[in-house]
Amino acid sequence: MNGSIVLAPEETEALTCQTSASQQTLDGDRHMDPLSEVLALIKPELHVAGEFSVPGPIAIHFPQHQGVKCYAMLAGECWLLVESVPEPVLLQAGDCFLLPRGFPFRLATDPTLKPIPYTQAFAQLRSGPPAFTGCTRHIAGGHFALSGSAAGMILDSLPPIVHIRRESDKAAMRWSLERLREELRDPQPGGSLIAQQLAYMMLIQALRLHLADHTSVRTGWLSALADKQMSVAIISIHNDPGYPWTLQTLAERVGMSRSVFALRFRESVGTTPMGYITRWRMLLAADRLQHSSDGLSSIAQSLGYQSDSAFGKAFRRVVGHSPRRYARSTARVRTASRAGTEAQTEESLVSR
Numbered sequence: 001m002n003g004s005i006v007l008a009p010e011e012t013e014a015l016t017c018q019t020s021a022s023q024q025t026l027d028g029d030r031h032m033d034p035l036s037e038v039l040a041l042i043k044p045e046l047h048v049a050g051e052f053s054v055p056g057p058i059a060i061h062f063p064q065h066q067g068v069k070c071y072a073m074l075a076g077e078c079w080l081l082v083e084s085v086p087e088p089v090l091l092q093a094g095d096c097f098l099l100p101r102g103f104p105f106r107l108a109t110d111p112t113l114k115p116i117p118y119t120q121a122f123a124q125l126r127s128g129p130p131a132f133t134g135c136t137r138h139i140a141g142g143h144f145a146l147s148g149s150a151a152g153m154i155l156d157s158l159p160p161i162v163h164i165r166r167e168s169d170k171a172a173m174r175w176s177l178e179r180l181r182e183e184l185r186d187p188q189p190g191g192s193l194i195a196q197q198l199a200y201m202m203l204i205q206a207l208r209l210h211l212a213d214h215t216s217v218r219t220g221w222l223s224a225l226a227d228k229q230m231s232v233a234i235i236s237i238h239n240d241p242g243y244p245w246t247l248q249t250l251a252e253r254v255g256m257s258r259s260v261f262a263l264r265f266r267e268s269v270g271t272t273p274m275g276y277i278t279r280w281r282m283l284l285a286a287d288r289l290q291h292s293s294d295g296l297s298s299i300a301q302s303l304g305y306q307s308d309s310a311f312g313k314a315f316r317r318v319v320g321h322s323p324r325r326y327a328r329s330t331a332r333v334r335t336a337s338r339a340g341t342e343a344q345t346e347e348s349l350v351s352r
Contacts, residue, residue, distance in 0.1 A: 157220030
């Protein structure tokens with residue numbers, strides 16, 4: 001991978017959103033929009049950002065992956081073939097694409113070619129003949145890991161390939177792409193962090209453009225944000241998760257009858273309005289249990305529960321564990337992660 005940036009643990013931690021999304025929502029009058037809130041909860045961590053060439057003729061196979069891969073075709077064109085997607089996709093200069101489902105995929109100059117593993121292909125790129133340096137096909141992007149159960153709210157709403165190819169959309173992404181290419185090809189002080197943030201911005205911008213593309217048929221939470229009436233309901237819930245919402249109050253908020261609203265919400269989001277409220281409250285609670293020192297009673301009351309018992313039952317039903325057990329288990333994970341980071345840091349210092 002040419003110009004790749006592999007992040008050290010401390011760099012990855014710096015990119016991760018450190019502020020609890022639930023605290024930002026509940027403490028004060030300023031509210032994030034629902035997409036920003038969910039992205040803050042799942043805390044995308046950029047593991048690698050870089051640029052690589054696709055020489056020809058070749059077909060490169062990439063195995064199944066966790067998280068989301070976000071790439072852009074900087075120059076030239078090639079074919080993208082994703083497992084479970086029947087037809088190959090032609091990528092042209094300026095196109096961006098997300099691979100949110102983690103399916104194995106291929107990048108090929110000819111879709112009929114027999115693929116080789118990416119490890120073998122990149123080894124050839126590093127040690128290959130000078131002809132490789134004259135390659136006219138270049139791809140840049142990043143690989144994001146997602147944490148937390150809220151990740152499904154986004155990933156389950158996306159198709160295997162999110163292809164940004166309309167000229168107006170490509171124009172909106174052009175500044176980020178050009179800056180990312182400059183940072184990767186001509187590293188400057190601070191370039192690693194800039195490349196991370198540019199790749200993160202590409203991810204968010206691609207999700208935003210996908211939302212705005214009304215030509216694609218979609219269902220799920222993310223597509224519901226593009227529905228004016230359903231988005232009003234979702235924004236209302238997110239802005240005040242502790243309010244005693246009912247089906248009637250939400251239907252009145254969006255100007256619909258109870259029955260029509262309930263049906264539309266379930267068709268768009270994939271769950272009932274009251275089920276969505278409970279799940280969102282528990283996602284906020286889980287985030288606060290993991291990232292704040294707030295007590296159970298404080299969290300329960302801020303989310304609309306009058307007793308710790310009622311809150312605990314709802315939490316166990318959604319998360320699968322009691323709040324106290326969840327808090328203890330996440331504390332152990334943080335301790336183990338911190339110890340591993342410190343050990344890696346000591347090892348890197350000794351080896352220098």
